[in-house]
Amino acid sequence: MPAPFSDPIWRKSQAASTFQSLFPSGERADVVVVGGGIMGLSTGLHAARLGLSVQVLEAGEIGQGASGLNGGQVIPGLKYDPEWLLAHFGPERGETLVDFAASTADSVFELIRGEKLAVPFVRNGWIQAAHTEVALKAAANRDRQWRARGADVRLLSATEIRAMTGAQGYLGGWLDRRAGVIDPLAYTSELARIAAAAGAKIAERQKVVRLKGSAGVWRISTEDGVQLQAKAVVLATNAYTDGLVPGLAETIVPLHSFQIATARLPPDFSATILPEGQAVSDSRRILVYYRKSADGRLVLGGRGRMALPTSTSDWAHLERALRRLYPMLSEIAIEKRWFGRVAMTPDHLPHIHEPEQGLLAVVGCQGRGVGLMTALGGRIAGYLQSGDARQLPFPLSTIQPIPFHAFRQVGVAATIAWYRLLDALER
Structure with missing residues (x-):
């Protein structure tokens, strides 16, 4: 259920489908996908089109989680640039990852266009805005690496970034024209629609509570007592x-x-604030990101408290950021406030695990999940069909819990507070 004080801008259309399609008892699916977000639905879509029988189980409603609540920024790449990936993973795997990372936004926009999805979008790029000289040098390094690979990118001067964003306080930045923005809830809903049309069975409000594998068969149990069998499970x-x-x-x-x-x-404000419709992320330690919505609102996001919000004051730090960037909007009402959950890994990379034969798990979007998980779903489906690990851009890795994980969030909360103070001092 939606949390208190959470009122998203993104709304399902009245024509959006509900899903309650389950495999008959005793019939075995090729794949059961646990989770009906972008990753799960992309996997289900591609697996069904490869001829596999697929069941997707979603604990809530389609789009209720982060896939339907995010900012809708479709950004290619990973947190790391090509040279780091090559050094860290070696020439062969590194090149595979660079090519994959470069293609993730394409996978979203090609799907929207090719399938004629009812998803509002603008593909005019993403701006990484630099507020310090250090950040500007990092942008120049990133620009050099991607430009050498033929990417449609360029550096922006202070004058250019002011004209393209209408915001105050930036020394320059970097424009990646491969990126864009979408309505994430519409996209997730449409992914579910075409996955179902491709033959995947999708059931909402089916929380999986038990997985058990034996003799090449996985048995899946839900909170409501549904029992399914499958050759493989994707978490x-x-x-x-x-x-x-x-x-x-x-x-x-x-x-x-x-x-x-x-x-x-x-x-008059709309004509000067993001007039070309780019998405923006800034270079602060606790970054903010923003864009315009299809109906002409400014949508701005950033890290929030670790606990669930208890009042509208929990969004006050974003309202301050909005006024810092756009003082002229101080009298414009904030009409919507909401939040979603993102997963970070210690190395800031996505991880693919296969702890047992036929059981795959994917974690760690690092805030770039729209493109990353759309593209990764197709690769996971290819691996399920062929068994060829070369289908996977990331190497399979073992599950390695973070030491003292129970205390990790306390440490993260303290770090966020410290970084926010440092960012405030850099005004």
């Missing part, structure tokens, strides 16, 4: 991962990403 719960697979939840740190949306901007 696609990411930041909502619980104890279903021992140790998996302890490999990630779930964080809350809070967002606000203004009232619709007056025409």
Whole structure:
């Protein structure tokens, strides 16, 4: 259920489907996917189109989790640039990862266009805005690496970034024209629709509580008593991962990403604030990200408190960031406040685990889940069909719980508070 004080801007259309399709008792599926977000639905779609029989089980409603609550920024790449990936993973795997990372936004926009999905989108790029000289040098390094690979990117001067964002306080930045923005709830809903049309069975409000593998068969039990069998299981719960697979939840740190949306901007403001519709992320330690919605609001997000919000004051830090960037909007009402959950791994990379034969788990979007999980779903489906690990861009890794995980969130909360103070001093 939606949490108190959470009122997202993204709304399901009245025509959006509900899903209650289950395999008949005793019939074995090729794949059961646990989690009906972007990762799970992309896997289900591609697996069904490869001829596999698929069941997707979603604990809540489609789009209720982070897939339908995020900021809708579709950004290619990973947290790391090509040279780091090559050095860390070696020439062969590194090149595979660089090519994969470069393609993730394409996978989203090609799907929207090719399938004629009812998803509002703008593909005019993503701006990484630099507020210090150090950040500007990092942007120049990133630009050099991607430009050498033919990416449609360029550096922005202070004048250019002011014209493209309308915001104050940036020394320059970096524009990646491969990126764009979408309505994430519409996208997740449409992914479910076409996955079902491809033959995947999807059931909402079916929380999986037990997995047991034996003799090449997985038995899946839900809270409501549904019993299913499958040759393979894909756990696609990411930041909502619980104890279903021992140790998996302890490999990630779930964080809350809070967002606000203004009232619709007056025409004179709308003409100067993100006039070309780019997405923006800044270079602060606790970054903020923002964009315009299809109906003309400014949507701004960033890290929030670790606990669930208890009042609208829990979004106050975002309202301050909005006023810092756009002082002219101080009188514009904040009409929507909401939050979602994201999963971070200690090395800031996605992880693919296969703790037992036929059991796959994927965690760690690092805030780039729309493109990353769309693209990764197709690769996971290919691996399920062929058994060829070369289908996977990331190497399979063992589950390694974070030491003292129970105390990790306390440490993260303290770090966020410290970084927010440092960011305030850099005004």
